Amino acid sequence: MTDLIALGRGVTPEDRVNTPPEMFGDAEFEYVETIIYAGPDEILDMLRTLKAENFIGLPPWARNLAYRIACLQRPDDAALLREAAFDLIAFGPDWDEIAEDLQAKADLLDPPGGSGTAA
Incomplete structure (x- = not known):
């Protein structure tokens, strides 16, 4: 490749x-x-x-x-979803809603203060 x-x-x-x-x-x-x-x-x-x-x-x-x-x-990788959300916010505001959705999904998989990325 x-x-x-x-x-x-x-x-x-x-x-x-x-x-x-x-x-x-x-x-x-x-x-x-x-x-x-x-x-x-x-x-x-x-x-x-x-x-x-x-x-x-x-x-x-x-x-x-x-x-x-x-x-x-990797739809269940909370750390990746958060990284992607941060990147969208950095280049927003066009993608802020998508970033919020990604962050919400990450929070469901691994609540803030949780033990880490979901398996």
Whole structure:
């Protein structure tokens, strides 16, 4: 499988400065085509790596898609749901309601002050 971190960097605007306009779309297509079949660990590794390098570098559409796919694969992972909710809030307010829903689901799985992520 293609390196998802490299693909994420490929859709980061600052990394596209020297990309000719006729090449726009190729990086996005390859990112989407790869991420839809990636596992949650690979997706989270990519997100956390790119966010550590430049928190706002990866476009919101790419982040939202990545978190959505990871959450669909791990719907009972309260820590992941909270991480996704935090990310949506950071780029809101368009996604605040979705973030609130994710947070509520996480709280049902693992109430605040609880013992940790549900199994």
